Amino acid sequence: MDKRSASRLTVILLMAPLVVWLAAFIILPHVDMFMLSLREKVAPRVYTTSFANYGEFFGEPLYWITLARTTIMSVAATVLTLLIGFPIAYYIAKIARGKTKNVLFLFCLLPFWVSELVRTFGWMILLRETGIISNVLQWLGLVDGPVEMLYNDVTVMVGLVYTSMLFMVVPLVSTLDSLDDSYIEAGYDLGGNGFTVMREVVIPHAMPGIVSGCIVVFMLTLGNYLTPILLGGKDSLWFTGQIYTQFITRFNWELGAAFGFLLLAVSSIMVWAGLKLSRQTLSSTLAEG
């Protein structure tokens, strides 16, 4: 065996676990899901192959409205997270120094030491009718009776933004960190004000971080299950909830699988469109993020 084939063998051996992992846990289940989504239940125990499950999705407004609503809410949550996360990341990366920087970063990280379920229950304890905020408001005399702040879209949005903040701040901090302060100074020296420097220097530099943060937050939000269901209560309608319902309480795996694929399609299209609009490529954002 010569040296080259030996090194090739090493590469193959090194890659093998990854390939096996990808095939066994990602590709195969997806192929299986796709086959399942093409199976139409004609009668109990009788199945044929057709696109009926996809037809069911487009024919029933309930389903596509849910997906549209989920997508729009996810986009809104992503934008909000970016708007709130950017100044925080900017402060951590560019203004804070030494210990403060670490402490601030730790504050962003801290909520993630507990599970999403516990974090969501935390919000429920705060916001419910007999909860802390309602009681404090009553004690202060600002309101007459108990206030219910749970079970609406605003609460869901708060929960989603809170849950995804870290995933926006981390890539932003890392790209902003790599921006040399002298560029910002040069911007001011050349007569720019805060706004133009932000627009012409900081944001273009941070773009890969912004895009990768947005992709991660969008995907996490779109695929979120716990937060919308728990905080949204009786009016919550999230597409992942629909998928769960089809699989677990309706025993309709075929339709559930079709829903799963539609969700995958929507998220892929949205990410692709986002990259096109921001003129980024997936590899550049991944490398920076």
Add this chain to the structure above:
Amino acid sequence: MKSFKKTLLGSAVAVFALAAGSVSAQAETLRLLTWGGYAPEKVIEMFKAETGIDVEVTKSNNEDMISKLRATGGSGFDLAQPSQDRVTGAQYEFEIYKPIDLSKIDTDKFIPSMLAATKKNTTLEGKVYGLPHIWGTSGLVLDTKKASMVKDYTDLCSPELAGKVSYRLKRPTLIGFAYAMGLDPFAAYGDIAKYQEIMNKVQDKLIDCKSNVKAYWSGGDALMNLIRSGEVVAAMAWDTGGWKLNKELADVTFVAPKSGALGWIDTFALPKKTKAEDAAYKWINFVMQPKVAAMITDAAGNFTAAKGADEYVNADLKTRFQKSFSQADIDNVKWYPPVPAGLEEIEGKVLDKVQAASSD
């Protein structure tokens, strides 16, 4: 020398096999897929002391049981406890159960009328798939001081209770509301078009009623918390939840609705690929002994199909039961008949639409 080595190897193998055999015999376990409270720790300990079999409990509900068994083709558990109305439909569609060998059961330990009813309801193609274990009802749980005007499910929608009501977004709610609206869903089980029509009416009612609802409860504990905190004063719920709350809050109790409480019976059913079938039969015979059955009643709050167990149930629970149910209420209980294939899809869509509707 060679033969010596062989013997050595052979005996080593034998020892290993023996050890493995005894280990597996020692650690025989019964994997039970059941509801909360149906297998109390004390009963499991007594069972182990008597038979040497360990019991591993997985808590679940009807839909989850069917989904789990369907996903594995009926393996992973040795005994399951779905409600009797959900056995034949699931068996017909997914083939997840195994017929029960009645000769291995002490049938005289069961209340004969319940055994006969469940056998009839869980028979598919001449084979019995379920035996009755625990039964109970769903009806209304009320704070009698604040929601005394609630006599039936539809009263939950009255305007004075706005925002203070809870029920589950599941099929019992659809059935209960249908009865309270003067419709007869069970009679329409055989007629899909008729059933659809009934469900459409219920759907409109539930969408109308949505602004009254605080939250749709999904687990017994969540509902208990809502009522304890006073956020909810009237709910459609299981009888045992009402009785448990009654112990803490004298005003809260279970009330049988005017149109009739809905009666369910949870069964014993054998998953198709059960590995410890004998242990499963032993468990069934064990828990149907009157004294053991009474212990389960104390833990679960519901009565069992074991003959003579009533005697051993604590008096407290019996009084609460009698307060909630007059003889007329008991006669008026609507027992769930087996759900024919296809109905659950209609119901599913109705539930989705109610969930999706805006509440104002």
